[in-house]
Amino acid sequence: METIIDTSIEKKIFYSPSGKEIEVFHHAFNCKIPILLKGPTGTGKTRFIEFMAQELNKELITISCHEETSSTDLIGRYIIKGAETIWIDGPLTTAVKNGSIVYLDEIAEARPDVLVAIHALTDHRKELHIDKLGKTIKAKEGFMLVASFNPGYQKGFKELKPSTRQRFISVPFQYPSAEKELEILMNETNVAKKDAQNLVKIATKIRNLTELGLTETVSTRLIVDAALLIVSGLPKRLAVQVAVIEPLSDDLEITAALKDLCDLLI
Numbered sequence: 001m002e003t004i005i006d007t008s009i010e011k012k013i014f015y016s017p018s019g020k021e022i023e024v025f026h027h028a029f030n031c032k033i034p035i036l037l038k039g040p041t042g043t044g045k046t047r048f049i050e051f052m053a054q055e056l057n058k059e060l061i062t063i064s065c066h067e068e069t070s071s072t073d074l075i076g077r078y079i080i081k082g083a084e085t086i087w088i089d090g091p092l093t094t095a096v097k098n099g100s101i102v103y104l105d106e107i108a109e110a111r112p113d114v115l116v117a118i119h120a121l122t123d124h125r126k127e128l129h130i131d132k133l134g135k136t137i138k139a140k141e142g143f144m145l146v147a148s149f150n151p152g153y154q155k156g157f158k159e160l161k162p163s164t165r166q167r168f169i170s171v172p173f174q175y176p177s178a179e180k181e182l183e184i185l186m187n188e189t190n191v192a193k194k195d196a197q198n199l200v201k202i203a204t205k206i207r208n209l210t211e212l213g214l215t216e217t218v219s220t221r222l223i224v225d226a227a228l229l230i231v232s233g234l235p236k237r238l239a240v241q242v243a244v245i246e247p248l249s250d251d252l253e254i255t256a257a258l259k260d261l262c263d264l265l266i
Contacts, residue, residue: 015051039173042219065110071117099140107147122167189227
Protein backbone atom coordinates (compact mmCIF):
# COMPACT_ATOMS: atom_id res chain seq x y z
CA MET A 1 0.00 0.00 0.00
CA GLU A 2 1.35 3.39 -0.96
CA THR A 3 0.20 6.43 0.99
CA ILE A 4 0.75 9.98 -0.22
CA ILE A 5 -0.02 12.97 2.00
CA ASP A 6 -0.15 16.19 0.02
CA THR A 7 -0.39 19.48 1.88
CA SER A 8 1.14 21.63 -0.87
CA ILE A 9 -1.08 24.03 -2.78
CA GLU A 10 1.71 26.21 -4.21
CA LYS A 11 1.72 24.75 -7.73
CA LYS A 12 -1.56 25.40 -9.47
CA ILE A 13 -2.98 22.13 -10.75
CA PHE A 14 -4.50 22.27 -14.22
CA TYR A 15 -7.79 20.43 -14.66
CA SER A 16 -10.21 20.77 -17.55
CA PRO A 17 -13.71 19.54 -16.59
CA SER A 18 -15.58 17.29 -18.99
CA GLY A 19 -18.97 17.75 -17.32
CA LYS A 20 -20.45 18.85 -14.02
CA GLU A 21 -18.00 16.92 -11.81
CA ILE A 22 -16.65 20.03 -10.05
CA GLU A 23 -20.14 21.23 -9.17
CA VAL A 24 -21.12 17.74 -7.97
CA PHE A 25 -18.02 17.49 -5.80
CA HIS A 26 -18.68 20.81 -4.08
CA HIS A 27 -22.25 19.77 -3.27
CA ALA A 28 -21.15 16.33 -2.05
CA PHE A 29 -18.50 17.93 0.16
CA ASN A 30 -21.03 20.29 1.72
CA CYS A 31 -23.52 17.43 2.23
CA LYS A 32 -20.82 15.10 3.64
CA ILE A 33 -21.53 12.42 1.02
CA PRO A 34 -18.68 10.11 -0.12
CA ILE A 35 -17.87 9.97 -3.84
CA LEU A 36 -16.88 7.08 -6.10
CA LEU A 37 -14.98 8.12 -9.23
CA LYS A 38 -15.42 5.39 -11.83
CA GLY A 39 -13.79 5.05 -15.21
CA PRO A 40 -10.85 3.64 -17.18
CA THR A 41 -7.22 4.14 -16.29
CA GLY A 42 -5.78 7.52 -17.19
CA THR A 43 -9.04 9.45 -17.58
CA GLY A 44 -8.20 12.07 -14.95
CA LYS A 45 -9.69 10.64 -11.75
CA THR A 46 -6.57 11.23 -9.64
CA ARG A 47 -5.91 14.62 -11.22
CA PHE A 48 -9.49 15.62 -10.47
CA ILE A 49 -9.28 14.81 -6.77
CA GLU A 50 -5.93 16.62 -6.52
CA PHE A 51 -7.51 19.64 -8.18
CA MET A 52 -10.51 19.58 -5.83
CA ALA A 53 -8.30 19.32 -2.75
CA GLN A 54 -6.44 22.37 -3.99
CA GLU A 55 -9.68 24.24 -4.71
CA LEU A 56 -10.95 23.50 -1.19
CA ASN A 57 -7.53 24.12 0.40
CA LYS A 58 -7.68 20.68 1.99
CA GLU A 59 -5.00 18.16 2.92
CA LEU A 60 -5.25 15.16 0.58
CA ILE A 61 -4.22 11.69 1.75
CA THR A 62 -3.99 9.24 -1.16
CA ILE A 63 -3.92 5.50 -0.52
CA SER A 64 -3.07 3.30 -3.51
CA CYS A 65 -4.90 0.05 -2.84
CA HIS A 66 -3.80 -3.43 -3.94
CA GLU A 67 -4.66 -7.02 -3.09
CA GLU A 68 -2.61 -6.94 0.12
CA THR A 69 -4.12 -3.69 1.46
CA SER A 70 -5.83 -4.50 4.77
CA SER A 71 -7.84 -2.53 7.30
CA THR A 72 -4.79 -2.57 9.60
CA ASP A 73 -2.78 -0.74 6.92
CA LEU A 74 -5.44 1.97 6.85
CA ILE A 75 -6.38 2.22 10.51
CA GLY A 76 -3.08 1.66 12.30
CA ARG A 77 -1.09 -0.83 14.34
CA TYR A 78 1.01 -1.34 17.44
CA ILE A 79 4.77 -1.27 16.92
CA ILE A 80 7.66 -1.97 19.25
CA LYS A 81 9.84 1.07 19.84
CA GLY A 82 12.70 0.51 22.19
CA ALA A 83 11.34 -1.12 25.31
CA GLU A 84 7.74 -0.10 24.77
CA THR A 85 4.84 -0.83 22.49
CA ILE A 86 3.21 2.21 20.92
CA TRP A 87 0.24 2.76 18.64
CA ILE A 88 0.77 4.32 15.20
CA ASP A 89 -2.24 5.77 13.37
CA GLY A 90 -2.76 4.66 9.79
CA PRO A 91 -3.54 7.12 6.98
CA LEU A 92 -7.30 6.68 7.26
CA THR A 93 -7.27 7.38 11.00
CA THR A 94 -5.07 10.42 10.40
CA ALA A 95 -7.53 11.75 7.81
CA VAL A 96 -10.50 11.18 10.14
CA LYS A 97 -8.79 13.02 13.00
CA ASN A 98 -7.54 15.91 10.85
CA GLY A 99 -10.66 16.39 8.76
CA SER A 100 -8.77 15.67 5.54
CA ILE A 101 -9.83 14.28 2.19
CA VAL A 102 -8.82 10.62 1.90
CA TYR A 103 -8.63 9.07 -1.56
CA LEU A 104 -8.75 5.27 -1.86
CA ASP A 105 -7.35 4.72 -5.35
CA GLU A 106 -8.64 1.46 -6.93
CA ILE A 107 -10.69 0.53 -3.88
CA ALA A 108 -11.83 -2.80 -5.37
CA GLU A 109 -8.25 -4.05 -5.23
CA ALA A 110 -8.22 -3.88 -1.42
CA ARG A 111 -9.16 -6.79 0.84
CA PRO A 112 -12.80 -7.13 2.00
CA ASP A 113 -11.98 -6.03 5.56
CA VAL A 114 -11.12 -2.58 4.19
CA LEU A 115 -14.67 -2.17 2.90
CA VAL A 116 -16.04 -3.24 6.28
CA ALA A 117 -13.77 -0.73 8.04
CA ILE A 118 -15.05 2.24 6.02
CA HIS A 119 -18.78 1.41 6.26
CA ALA A 120 -19.44 3.67 9.24
CA LEU A 121 -17.61 6.50 7.46
CA THR A 122 -19.89 6.25 4.43
CA ASP A 123 -23.23 6.63 6.21
CA HIS A 124 -24.77 9.07 8.70
CA ARG A 125 -22.46 7.98 11.52
CA LYS A 126 -19.25 9.35 9.96
CA GLU A 127 -17.12 7.49 12.45
CA LEU A 128 -14.23 5.03 12.48
CA HIS A 129 -14.06 2.13 14.91
CA ILE A 130 -10.57 1.09 15.98
CA ASP A 131 -11.04 -2.41 17.30
CA LYS A 132 -7.50 -2.79 18.66
CA LEU A 133 -7.91 0.33 20.81
CA GLY A 134 -11.56 -0.24 21.66
CA LYS A 135 -12.27 3.28 20.41
CA THR A 136 -14.66 4.92 17.98
CA ILE A 137 -13.56 8.23 16.47
CA LYS A 138 -15.97 10.76 15.01
CA ALA A 139 -14.73 12.28 11.77
CA LYS A 140 -13.60 15.86 12.17
CA GLU A 141 -15.50 18.53 10.25
CA GLY A 142 -14.24 18.67 6.68
CA PHE A 143 -13.42 14.97 6.39
CA MET A 144 -14.37 13.44 3.05
CA LEU A 145 -14.01 9.94 1.66
CA VAL A 146 -13.35 9.55 -2.07
CA ALA A 147 -12.64 6.28 -3.88
CA SER A 148 -11.88 5.30 -7.47
CA PHE A 149 -12.90 2.22 -9.40
CA ASN A 150 -12.15 0.92 -12.89
CA PRO A 151 -15.24 -1.10 -13.93
CA GLY A 152 -13.68 -2.28 -17.19
CA TYR A 153 -10.63 -3.76 -15.46
CA GLN A 154 -12.13 -5.36 -12.37
CA LYS A 155 -13.32 -8.93 -12.85
CA GLY A 156 -15.05 -11.52 -10.70
CA PHE A 157 -14.19 -11.22 -7.03
CA LYS A 158 -12.78 -7.72 -7.52
CA GLU A 159 -16.12 -6.32 -8.58
CA LEU A 160 -17.59 -3.89 -6.06
CA LYS A 161 -20.69 -5.22 -4.33
CA PRO A 162 -23.92 -3.23 -4.81
CA SER A 163 -24.08 -2.73 -1.03
CA THR A 164 -20.71 -0.95 -1.21
CA ARG A 165 -21.40 1.01 -4.40
CA GLN A 166 -24.63 2.38 -2.99
CA ARG A 167 -22.77 3.96 -0.08
CA PHE A 168 -21.29 6.47 -2.54
CA ILE A 169 -22.57 8.82 -5.15
CA SER A 170 -20.81 8.00 -8.44
CA VAL A 171 -19.19 10.30 -10.96
CA PRO A 172 -18.29 8.69 -14.30
CA PHE A 173 -15.03 9.49 -16.09
CA GLN A 174 -14.38 8.76 -19.76
CA TYR A 175 -11.66 9.72 -22.21
CA PRO A 176 -12.02 13.40 -23.10
CA SER A 177 -13.16 14.68 -26.46
CA ALA A 178 -10.47 15.39 -29.04
CA GLU A 179 -10.77 19.14 -28.40
CA LYS A 180 -10.51 18.69 -24.64
CA GLU A 181 -7.58 16.28 -24.94
CA LEU A 182 -5.75 18.73 -27.19
CA GLU A 183 -6.26 21.44 -24.55
CA ILE A 184 -4.88 19.14 -21.86
CA LEU A 185 -1.78 18.28 -23.88
CA MET A 186 -1.04 21.91 -24.69
CA ASN A 187 -1.42 23.00 -21.05
CA GLU A 188 0.46 20.08 -19.52
CA THR A 189 3.45 19.85 -21.83
CA ASN A 190 3.82 22.96 -24.03
CA VAL A 191 4.15 20.59 -26.99
CA ALA A 192 3.69 22.09 -30.47
CA LYS A 193 0.06 22.18 -31.53
CA LYS A 194 0.67 20.01 -34.60
CA ASP A 195 2.35 17.33 -32.51
CA ALA A 196 -0.45 17.50 -29.95
CA GLN A 197 -3.03 17.05 -32.71
CA ASN A 198 -1.18 14.01 -34.03
CA LEU A 199 -0.99 12.44 -30.57
CA VAL A 200 -4.72 12.94 -30.07
CA LYS A 201 -5.37 11.32 -33.48
CA ILE A 202 -3.24 8.34 -32.45
CA ALA A 203 -5.10 7.94 -29.16
CA THR A 204 -8.50 8.18 -30.85
CA LYS A 205 -7.54 5.69 -33.56
CA ILE A 206 -6.20 3.08 -31.15
CA ARG A 207 -9.22 3.42 -28.86
CA ASN A 208 -11.42 2.48 -31.80
CA LEU A 209 -9.37 -0.65 -32.61
CA THR A 210 -11.46 -3.01 -30.49
CA GLU A 211 -10.41 -6.00 -32.60
CA LEU A 212 -6.94 -5.96 -31.02
CA GLY A 213 -8.40 -7.06 -27.70
CA LEU A 214 -6.24 -4.75 -25.59
CA THR A 215 -6.83 -5.01 -21.83
CA GLU A 216 -6.42 -1.25 -21.55
CA THR A 217 -6.39 1.30 -24.35
CA VAL A 218 -4.54 4.60 -24.72
CA SER A 219 -5.04 6.86 -21.74
CA THR A 220 -4.58 10.60 -21.76
CA ARG A 221 -1.69 9.99 -19.38
CA LEU A 222 0.20 8.01 -22.03
CA ILE A 223 0.01 10.69 -24.69
CA VAL A 224 0.99 13.33 -22.13
CA ASP A 225 4.12 11.26 -21.46
CA ALA A 226 4.77 11.03 -25.21
CA ALA A 227 4.37 14.80 -25.55
CA LEU A 228 6.80 15.44 -22.72
CA LEU A 229 9.38 13.19 -24.38
CA ILE A 230 8.91 15.00 -27.69
CA VAL A 231 9.35 18.38 -26.01
CA SER A 232 12.52 17.07 -24.37
CA GLY A 233 13.97 16.32 -27.81
CA LEU A 234 13.34 12.59 -28.25
CA PRO A 235 12.42 11.71 -31.86
CA LYS A 236 8.64 11.73 -32.24
CA ARG A 237 8.15 8.18 -33.46
CA LEU A 238 10.43 6.80 -30.75
CA ALA A 239 8.57 8.84 -28.11
CA VAL A 240 5.26 7.37 -29.27
CA GLN A 241 6.70 3.85 -29.32
CA VAL A 242 8.02 3.87 -25.75
CA ALA A 243 5.28 6.00 -24.18
CA VAL A 244 2.19 4.74 -26.02
CA ILE A 245 2.74 1.49 -27.91
CA GLU A 246 4.94 -0.56 -25.60
CA PRO A 247 2.89 0.07 -22.42
CA LEU A 248 -0.24 -1.29 -24.15
CA SER A 249 0.94 -4.79 -25.01
CA ASP A 250 3.80 -7.29 -24.92
CA ASP A 251 2.49 -9.12 -27.98
CA LEU A 252 4.98 -8.54 -30.80
CA GLU A 253 2.36 -8.72 -33.54
CA ILE A 254 0.12 -6.19 -31.79
CA THR A 255 2.96 -3.76 -31.06
CA ALA A 256 4.17 -4.05 -34.65
CA ALA A 257 0.68 -3.28 -35.96
CA LEU A 258 0.36 -0.32 -33.60
CA LYS A 259 3.77 0.98 -34.64
CA ASP A 260 2.82 0.87 -38.32
CA LEU A 261 -0.39 2.75 -37.52
CA CYS A 262 1.36 5.42 -35.45
CA ASP A 263 4.15 5.90 -37.98
CA LEU A 264 1.49 6.86 -40.52
CA LEU A 265 0.07 9.49 -38.18
CA ILE A 266 3.22 11.18 -36.91
